[in-house]
Amino acid sequence: MFRFQLHARIILPAVLAALSLEPSWGVADTDKGGREAAVTLATVMGEFGGLHRALRKTVKDPNAVAGSLDLVRGMQGLAAKSLMLAPSMTSTLRVEEKASFLLGYKRQMVKLIGGLLDLEDALLQNDTGRAHECYRRLSKVKSDGHNKFQLRDN
Numbered sequence: 001m002f003r004f005q006l007h008a009r010i011i012l013p014a015v016l017a018a019l020s021l022e023p024s025w026g027v028a029d030t031d032k033g034g035r036e037a038a039v040t041l042a043t044v045m046g047e048f049g050g051l052h053r054a055l056r057k058t059v060k061d062p063n064a065v066a067g068s069l070d071l072v073r074g075m076q077g078l079a080a081k082s083l084m085l086a087p088s089m090t091s092t093l094r095v096e097e098k099a100s101f102l103l104g105y106k107r108q109m110v111k112l113i114g115g116l117l118d119l120e121d122a123l124l125q126n127d128t129g130r131a132h133e134c135y136r137r138l139s140k141v142k143s144d145g146h147n148k149f150q151l152r153d154n
């Protein structure tokens, strides 16, 4: 009886609380050999870059709106994932600089997500002219993000 109460009152709620704290996407993925591989911002951004390149070919085409929407939604997912990750540059900063650096990074990533939502909106209206404009505006968000948060090679 005591054992059951211990389970019901203490262990079970603790396990449920731990599960609900788990983010909806993990920071680890599985590589081809089935081992756990760390997901880094560089890998997520690399994938994002691939979709971004593919979108450049379709975004203006009124006959390719469905495909463009798939790409844009894929990019939104990757940008949301990126929001939970930290740039490599973070590890080069002093402890007291890190929090505001990461806040700035997150604000910039939210800007990117906002731009992708505008792009989705334009595509949903079948307005490929506006969609292309939104696509072009992403370049500035990208260059600002890279200038401030990407580690430069020496």
Ligand code: HEM
Residues within 6 Å of the ligand: 040, 041, 042, 043, 045, 046, 048, 049, 050, 052, 086, 087, 088, 089, 105, 106, 108, 109, 112, 138, 139, 141, 142, 145, 146, 149, 150, 151
């Ligand atoms: C159209 C928008 C963007 C595109 C197409 C893009 C694409 C890329 C690509 C291809 C890489 C190199 C990945 C690799 O090393 O293989 C990269 C890296 C990176 N990007 Fe972006 N990016 C975009 C926007 C942004 C924004 C808005 C930010 C910041 C909020 C950002 C932050 C970074 C950082 C920090 C890295 C280096 C990875 C690291 O430090 O770990 N990017 N990006």
